[in-house]
Amino acid sequence: MYKNKYIMETKKIEAIIAPPAPHFVGDGFRVHGFIPGSPRLSHRRMDPFLILDYNSKINFPPKEIPRGVGVHPHRGFETVTIAYQGSVAHHDSSGGGGVIHQGDVQWMTAASGILHKEYHDKEFSQKGGDFQMVQLWVNLPAKDKMSPPKYQAIKAKEIPKHILENNAGTIEVIAGEYKATKGAAFTFTPINMYNAKLHKGGQANFSFPENYTTLLLVIEGSVKVNQDTDIPLDQLALFNNKGTDFTVEATEEAIVLILSGAPINEPIATHGPFVMNTREELLQAFQDFNAGKFGYLEE
Numbered sequence: 442m443y444k445n446k447y448i449m450e451t452k453k454i455e456a457i458i459a460p461p462a463p464h465f466v467g468d469g470f471r472v473h474g475f476i477p478g479s480p481r482l483s484h485r486r487m488d489p490f491l492i493l494d495y496n497s498k499i500n501f502p503p504k505e506i507p508r509g510v511g512v513h514p515h516r517g518f519e520t521v522t523i524a525y526q527g528s529v530a531h532h533d534s535s536g537g538g539g540v541i542h543q544g545d546v547q548w549m550t551a552a553s554g555i556l557h558k559e560y561h562d563k564e565f566s567q568k569g570g571d572f573q574m575v576q577l578w579v580n581l582p583a584k585d586k587m588s589p590p591k592y593q594a595i596k597a598k599e600i601p602k603h604i605l606e607n608n609a610g611t612i613e614v615i616a617g618e619y620k621a622t623k624g625a626a627f628t629f630t631p632i633n634m635y636n637a638k639l640h641k642g643g644q645a646n647f648s649f650p651e652n653y654t655t656l657l658l659v660i661e662g663s664v665k666v667n668q669d670t671d672i673p674l675d676q677l678a679l680f681n682n683k684g685t686d687f688t689v690e691a692t693e694e695a696i697v698l699i700l701s702g703a704p705i706n707e708p709i710a711t712h713g714p715f716v717m718n719t720r721e722e723l724l725q726a727f728q729d730f731n732a733g734k735f736g737y738l739e740e
């Protein structure tokens with residue numbers, strides 16, 4: 442039988458995951474640990490995504506001293522923080538820092554080692570209000586794990602936008618590419634990261650290589666995927682590797698985080714805030730941290 446290999450093949454959903462019970466990171470982030478929470482979402486299956494912590498919407502009452510998490514190290518990967526509601530102030534030992542407000546993204550490459558702290562912005566804290574964030578940990582390949590730390594502050598207005606036809610909505614391209622609109626962030630390995638903002642009834646098509654790890658998280662509203670599967674608010678959908686193309690339709694005004702990344706396919710040795718390839722490198726990370734080689738940052 443003739444088979445056209447260029448014909449698009451639907452990418453189906455492999456699993457829909459409800460948010461796991463939340464836990465607090467410091468006193469400022471109440472997160473659902475989607476990755477690597479469920480056995481289905483192991484490091485191997487989620488490669489290159491190491492952690493997906495989702496702070497679903499929560500209202501924080503006013504507080505004079507900002508909530509958050511104090512000085513801690515990272516080595517061997519990147520943290521990506523996306524602010525949907527509320528504001529976070531960040532400082533690190535390489536001199537990077539700033540405040541991320543609603544719609545902003547902070548892409549921090551810890552690589553060879555960094556100390557940082559993450560607190561609610563002082564002004565936000567004093568007023569209180571709705572708070573909703575995603576923090577992803579994106580792995581680095583062995584060759585880049587010991588590269589210099591780096592910090593990309595990506596403001597909402599700098600994120601390239603693809604306007605969909607028929608007033609369906611907008612695809613904001615944080616990283617990678619969507620129909621020739623290139624993303625704002627530099628990435629070490631191929632990663633597509635979008636916020637799809639869809640009006641009720643609006644539909645968008647997505648296409649990713651079969652070997653990429655592909656997910657979506659419903660941040661606001663609800664959606665239907667491939668015209669047959671409803672994904673409610675705060676739920677994560679993991680796609681099959683097989684197939685390339687899928688559609689997302691908003692069943693009400695929706696914001697959806699779309700993630701698709703090329704697996705790195707290297708061994709992972711991880712403990713706490715360090716993600717390396719071997720146990721020896723992990724021990725070295727602890728030694729270097731204890732020897733003060735990650736620099737200094739005031740509490």
Ligand code: MN
Nearest residue numbers: 513515520557
């Ligand atoms: Mn951190």
